[in-house]
Amino acid sequence: MKSLSEIETTSKRATRAAGFSWGISEEVGKCIRLLELFGLPGIKNLNSYFNEKNLNDFENLKLIDKDNQPQKDMFCPINLGISFLDQIRNIETFNNCTFKNIAYPILLLPFLSRASEVIGKKILYNFDKNQFLLNFNLSISSNFIEEKCPVLAKNIKINFLENTDNFSEIEWKSLYKLSEETFVEETDSLKKGAAGAGLTDND
Amino acid sequence: MKVELRDPNIIMKLSRLGSFHQSKLSFLRSFLTEFKDWEYKRDLFDLDQNGFGVVVYSFKKKERVYSLICFANKIHDDERSDRVIATKWDAAFTLHDGTPNKEDIERLKKEVPKQEVGRLSYKELTLSRANKSVRVFDHVVKNLSNGKQPNLDLLDKVGYLYRTTAVYGSGKFGLADRFRIKNRDEINGPFRLEMMLVYLVRQFTFDQVNHVAKNKNPKKAVKLDPKICKNLGIGNSTGLGMAPFIVNHPTLLNNWIMSREKALKKIREIKKVDPQDSKLFKQCLRNSIKNITSWNTESDYQLKKIKNLLNDVKKFLDFIETKFNFGTDYPFNQLYLWVERETCEECIEYIVSLMMEPYNRIIEPLVKQMSSEEDRYFTIPTNRKVEELRLIIESKYSNILSVNFEKKQNHKKFWFISKNKEEPRIADRFEEQGADLEQPLAIARDIKRLYEKLLIIKKDITIDKFLSDNSDLRHVVRRAFIIEKFPYSEIQDNTISQNTIPIDMLRLKLSFFGALKFDPRSDKWLRICMFQGAPLPNELKDYDDHWIYKTNS
Numbered sequence: 001m002k003s004l005s006e007i008e009t010t011s012k013r014a015t016r017a018a019g020f021s022w023g024i025s026e027e028v029g030k031c032i033r034l035l036e037l038f039g040l041p042g043i044k045n046l047n048s049y050f051n052e053k054n055l056n057d058f059e060n061l062k063l064i065d066k067d068n069q070p071q072k073d074m075f076c077p078i079n080l081g082i083s084f085l086d087q088i089r090n091i092e093t094f095n096n097c098t099f100k101n102i103a104y105p106i107l108l109l110p111f112l113s114r115a116s117e118v119i120g121k122k123i124l125y126n127f128d129k130n131q132f133l134l135n136f137n138l139s140i141s142s143n144f145i146e147e148k149c150p151v152l153a154k155n156i157k158i159n160f161l162e163n164t165d166n167f168s169e170i171e172w173k174s175l176y177k178l179s180e181e182t183f184v185e186e187t188d189s190l191k192k193g194a195a196g197a198g199l200t201d202n203d
Numbered sequence: 204m205k206v207e208l209r210d211p212n213i214i215m216k217l218s219r220l221g222s223f224h225q226s227k228l229s230f231l232r233s234f235l236t237e238f239k240d241w242e243y244k245r246d247l248f249d250l251d252q253n254g255f256g257v258v259v260y261s262f263k264k265k266e267r268v269y270s271l272i273c274f275a276n277k278i279h280d281d282e283r284s285d286r287v288i289a290t291k292w293d294a295a296f297t298l299h300d301g302t303p304n305k306e307d308i309e310r311l312k313k314e315v316p317k318q319e320v321g322r323l324s325y326k327e328l329t330l331s332r333a334n335k336s337v338r339v340f341d342h343v344v345k346n347l348s349n350g351k352q353p354n355l356d357l358l359d360k361v362g363y364l365y366r367t368t369a370v371y372g373s374g375k376f377g378l379a380d381r382f383r384i385k386n387r388d389e390i391n392g393p394f395r396l397e398m399m400l401v402y403l404v405r406q407f408t409f410d411q412v413n414h415v416a417k418n419k420n421p422k423k424a425v426k427l428d429p430k431i432c433k434n435l436g437i438g439n440s441t442g443l444g445m446a447p448f449i450v451n452h453p454t455l456l457n458n459w460i461m462s463r464e465k466a467l468k469k470i471r472e473i474k475k476v477d478p479q480d481s482k483l484f485k486q487c488l489r490n491s492i493k494n495i496t497s498w499n500t501e502s503d504y505q506l507k508k509i510k511n512l513l514n515d516v517k518k519f520l521d522f523i524e525t526k527f528n529f530g531t532d533y534p535f536n537q538l539y540l541w542v543e544r545e546t547c548e549e550c551i552e553y554i555v556s557l558m559m560e561p562y563n564r565i566i567e568p569l570v571k572q573m574s575s576e577e578d579r580y581f582t583i584p585t586n587r588k589v590e591e592l593r594l595i596i597e598s599k600y601s602n603i604l605s606v607n608f609e610k611k612q613n614h615k616k617f618w619f620i621s622k623n624k625e626e627p628r629i630a631d632r633f634e635e636q637g638a639d640l641e642q643p644l645a646i647a648r649d650i651k652r653l654y655e656k657l658l659i660i661k662k663d664i665t666i667d668k669f670l671s672d673n674s675d676l677r678h679v680v681r682r683a684f685i686i687e688k689f690p691y692s693e694i695q696d697n698t699i700s701q702n703t704i705p706i707d708m709l710r711l712k713l714s715f716f717g718a719l720k721f722d723p724r725s726d727k728w729l730r731i732c733m734f735q736g737a738p739l740p741n742e743l744k745d746y747d748d749h750w751i752y753k754t755n756s
Contacts, residue, residue, distance in 0.1 A: 001324065001377060002377065003325070003374030003375070003377055003378060003379070003380045004374060004380045004382070005373055005374025005375065005380055005381075006374055006376075006377070013620075020674075021674040021675045021676075021677055021678070022643040022675075022677070022678045023670075023674060023675070023676070023677020023678035023679075023680070023681065024674055024677060026581075026677075026678060026681070027677075030578070030581060062671045062672075063671070082674075083667075083671065085582070085585075086583070086585040086667035086670055086671070087585070087667045089585075089586045090667075114582060117582075118582060
């Protein structure tokens, strides 16, 4: 089994060898490490992408807008990921954004996951039938289980989720009520003697 | 009185970093402190009459066990090399997480002796190999087998029976990643498991030499005197492999140096020094002279440094014994200012290390601050402005900005990774091929490039926009935002100059390991000694914390 340290170093070096700058290669190393840590096929897809990059052109997108479409080819997931991460504070203001034709869409995922941590919001990443909920770069929930990752995502939608509860107020109150059963009812004597401050603090 | 932390523009120069010495902050000393109450055992000793076979040692506390598995092999003299190009070694080692079973040992027997081309698992934590100092080992065997102790002069000269030639950890060759073990309290300090490996290897060398001598002459042989053992350490040959580490881990580097600087600051701020503390300081200082006079090297570069160090330490000793009164206010501050004014860099840093000796209460909390969560500082704050970045560079890299990289001598060298051994190397860019595959270790040059770019860009554009057109500078943009928070994260020097001495980078790291007796064999590799004078494993429960200044060699 390869260690995450080996995965990061080799991905970084390979990215540099594939023509990216050292700074971007460092980012890719971290991202592939992250994918593999989350149990997603990072090395496999990076390898396939670099093989295909030798044969085909991929487009870069310097400035991400609400709706984005390549001029003729597919978007490079690495350069797109870097742009997304760098511009996340602007992109967030769109509430959601769409893309057409991203190559190896799984490779974009760790950049989005890191972006989720930067803005402190969950990000929902949809491409074709696949859905990933990126939770502040701490975890990923998905319906993508042991499926083959597509080499091209045609329709991509990214939503920035507001920080809201995953449960109803009724459910919360019910659980809170149960939690109160760990508290001790304060008698007058306890009110006087069991806390640090006085009963009046007007001094 | 408030003392300022020392200026990174002075401390982070290569010549200063290359003058650092071990201290109470050093990892091998904090390892001993942490593991002194663990149960030490030799679990398996299965060597043949020539000392070849398997040995297992362990440290245990409650449910946690760390086991060193040693494989001693026969090699021919012409196969023995300290260089990384070697493929066979006298012994190979791995530190296993837990107690190894038979299957583990059989699996590791096939892999560990192969080192870089073997595969380890997440159950192994560190990996190393070592070669005998044949001259010393054979001499010791010969004498012990004849019932005599070895010649102490020879032992003093070398200082060890074996030297390691690499110690790997943190995920290399399939070893456990740091994240798997980072929450364990006992290893909350850098390189602690590497230190454990080296420490137990030292014990292996004594056990092996006794075993071989005994088998050679069972009736007459004696054991190596434990006092002699104690004064032997474990050697290490270190090459350029270590150099990029301190560039590639800026926040970690900062935390090491910052701990040292905070310690010095706090000591200088002590108004009244307890007489016991000043007595201990003076005692360590006096004893330490022996560490300098027994420092052997053939390197002219190091000999000159040792000579200056010895002169300056004697001058300092004379000053504090005849002219200085420890009863005055802020005595360590006064001493520091005197040392800075009157002595060489090597001596300044030597005295700084010594000043820490009486102050466990200052040092112990700092030891816990020497690790780093590096990923927390990796993402570039791209919402910030180009103007802010320019100001950071002007304030944090001011000396570097004065280097003229148009001059050939200032960018004569380049760092690369060798295809044969996947190890870092440095070469002349104008005479050798490969500069197009240069590693991103020329930070000073790239920072200057970045700065020149920033001067001609609109001030108020954000970093994300700057990066979209300047991807080639991304690695140094990241570093500049790191140094803003971590002032000691960067070597404030040119690492590709004609005059760069790479061993200065190695020495910095080795001093934090706790190495002694730096012996440069060229400007690119050196030999050192670790744990010389350290307590033996069976003495750990109650040992003298200042052992480093009490060796007999």
